[in-house]
Amino acid sequence: MKPAVFLILPLIMLSSACDTINQLFLKSAINSLHTSLSANIWQVLKFVLRLLKYPRVWFGFIFSLVSLCLWLYVLSQADLNLAFSLDSMHYIFIALSSKAFLREKVGIKRVSGTILIIIGITLVSLS
Amino acid sequence: MFKKKLTLKILLFLAATDILETLTQLCFKKSVFSAIGLDSPGLAGLGAVLKTAFSSPLLWCGFAAVAVTFIIWSTVLSKIDLSVAVPVASFSYILVPLASIIFLREKISILRWAGICFIIAGVIFVSLSSRERVKTE
Numbered sequence: 001m002k003p004a005v006f007l008i009l010p011l012i013m014l015s016s017a018c019d020t021i022n023q024l025f026l027k028s029a030i031n032s033l034h035t036s037l038s039a040n041i042w043q044v045l046k047f048v049l050r051l052l053k054y055p056r057v058w059f060g061f062i063f064s065l066v067s068l069c070l071w072l073y074v075l076s077q078a079d080l081n082l083a084f085s086l087d088s089m090h091y092i093f094i095a096l097s098s099k100a101f102l103r104e105k106v107g108i109k110r111v112s113g114t115i116l117i118i119i120g121i122t123l124v125s126l127s
Numbered sequence: 128m129f130k131k132k133l134t135l136k137i138l139l140f141l142a143a144t145d146i147l148e149t150l151t152q153l154c155f156k157k158s159v160f161s162a163i164g165l166d167s168p169g170l171a172g173l174g175a176v177l178k179t180a181f182s183s184p185l186l187w188c189g190f191a192a193v194a195v196t197f198i199i200w201s202t203v204l205s206k207i208d209l210s211v212a213v214p215v216a217s218f219s220y221i222l223v224p225l226a227s228i229i230f231l232r233e234k235i236s237i238l239r240w241a242g243i244c245f246i247i248a249g250v251i252f253v254s255l256s257s258r259e260r261v262k263t264e
Contacts, residue, residue, distance in 0.1 A: 024209070030204050047202070051201055094213040104209065113255070121217070122242070124246075
């Protein structure tokens with residue numbers, strides 16, 4: 001038995017929002033490190049260790065964990081494809097919040113590309 | 128400042144996180160398969176589902192994949208914008224249905240394939256936008 005979309009949708013939205021917060025924390029920590037990485041594996045590990053010293057990264061992990069718990073519950077109730085499809089609102093959250101909080105330049109091309117992806121995901125969820 | 132352009136190398140890294148994410152999702156879904164039998168849609172079912180899922184070794188494989196994904200993902204984010212990385216990572220929408228066909232035997236319709244084409248077009252647009260930005264700066 002598959003539960004109705006109206007039950008799954010708010011849970012996925014909440015999960016998406018938590019993940020967006022996690023991504024914002026992580027990206028802002030990475031931005032403040034100002035590192036240019038090479039392909040050296042030790043340098044990458046050192047970078048990750050430095051990154052883990054930021055409390056906001058751990059804040060992000062908490063949100064990520066909440067997101068994961070919600071996501072696991074959703075997966076136990078819905079089809080993997082359907083769950084992934086509804087997760088597309090994640091892209092709206094990410095685009096808006098990176099413009100607002102990270103001051104990334106979200107131009108016409110990026111917006112239209114993101115919209116195309118959302119249309120694609122909606123099509124996937126309709127089927 | 129560092130480069131923000133989406134290069135082929137970064138795209139390959141993103142593909143690697145996608146594959147790992149697909150693996151993670153499969154581990155998670157398989158680990159909660161046993162929990163489906165509980166089938167209580169309310170929040171009361173949440174605890175029972177999680178308890179069953181966490182006792183499965185597959186879930187812990189999923190967590191290991193998450194750790195590796197974190198390392199690669201933060202490396203990628205040090206190179207490109209978040210609003211580029213996240214849409215481009217939607218390549219997993221192509222990998223997950225394919226994995227679903229093979230491992231979980233779920234069916235994919237023509238409409239779903241059309242959606243996948245839209246996603247590919249969108250990913251191309253977004254990656255072009257990251258190139259445009261470098262030019263203007």
